[in-house]
Amino acid sequence: MLFDSSIRKELARSFGATLVVLVTVVMTMMLIRTLGQASKGSVSPSDVMLVMGFTVLGQLPTILSLSLFIAVVGTLSRMYRDSEMVIWFASGRGLISLLRPLLRFAWPVMVVIAVLSLLVWPWANSQIQELKTRYEQRSDIDRIAPGEFQESSNGSRVFFIDKDSPDTQAGNNIFIAATDGARESVTSARSARLETRGGERMAVLSEGQRLETSRDKPGVKISEFSEYGTRIGSAPAGSAEELSVKTRATHELLMQPLPAYRAELGWRLGLALAAINFVVLGLAVASVNPRAARSTSLVFALFAFIVYYNLMTLGQSWVGAGRLGLLSFMVLLHGGMLTMSLLILAVRHNHWTVRRLWQPRPTRSPA
DSSP states (O other): OHHHHHHHHHHHHHHHHHHHHHHHHHHHHHHHHHHHHHHTTSSOGGGHHHHHHHHHHHHHHHHHHHHHHHHHHHHHHHHHHTTHHHHHHHTTOOSGGGHHHHHHHHHHHHHHHHHIIIIIHHHHHHHHHHHHHHHHTOOHHHHOOBTSOEEOTTSSEEEEEEEOOSSTTEEEEEEEEEEETTEEEEEEEEEEEEEEETTEEEEEEEEEEEEEEESSSOSEEEEEEEEEEEEOOOOOOOSOOOOOGGGSOHHHHHHOOOHHHHHHHHHHHHHHHHHHHHHHHHHHHOOOOTTSOTTHHHHHHHHHHHHHHHHHHHHHHHHHTTSSOHHHHHIIIIIHHHHHHHHHHHHHHHTOOHHHHHSOOOOOOOO
16 A cells, blocks of 8 residues: 555656646647737637637647656656665565556546547537637628738638728728629728618728729729728628538547548547556556666657657548558557557566577476
């Protein structure tokens, strides 16, 4: 009991510290990425924090798995380095006996990872897509920003307002470039105001000029006006966009035998299975070489984590392309990783070597 409680306490401290560092790093990266999307017009500037929060929430299964792996490897390496493992081995505790306290500590984290990957991951992606879609389908009036060229929802017009005015229903120095089939027009005006006529929103331009050209006819038509009205419609509702595979609920993926759905299901289940493999692999490979640097084990943990997740991504693409079945992918990658980890653990626990395996056992002579 003393051994189990001591190792769980140290694992908890290491896991908490690693989780805080990784979450901070990921939040910083996601904030920079979201700000880039907002500058390109893909995300509303007012929704930057929401998009960043949903993105980090979707990345939590990966963060938790990496934190758990680093905590296991770091804690056991420290115990090897301070000769604590030698004391426990001398008291009759084998290497496999450490698996039980590790799993007792890690099972709540594994449950959280499974819930996040199977339930929270699609919900967070659907919230991000909803925010992006709502921002892209905003009305043309909402798109207009002082001092910036803004394109309409259907891409047929470009608006520009020189500067903002105290009245939200009026503007100064207006520029509108529009394309209607083979006709192109450029309209400029000193001022404009918004009005509602017959249930439609209209932009009434004052004291301006309009240039019209046609692609199939030569010449330019120039007209001046004291007042000119143009209809400003809302973004077309259109048909609902097909939801991305990442936003589909897990039970929907189970009912659809499509390769893309199977690939996404394999990724979500793989996130939960990878956490189990990381605990066993961390116990199997954690050791300290007195002649090597202290961070060697952590570098190996990061390398193993990167290779594992790259294999998961590669397998997901293969399943999505129909080159590999979901069950075959799960057995080959996750089952193979678990088998390899248990084999390494058995070799280190029993101190098997090639020389001992090939050395013939001495036979007893009959009395």
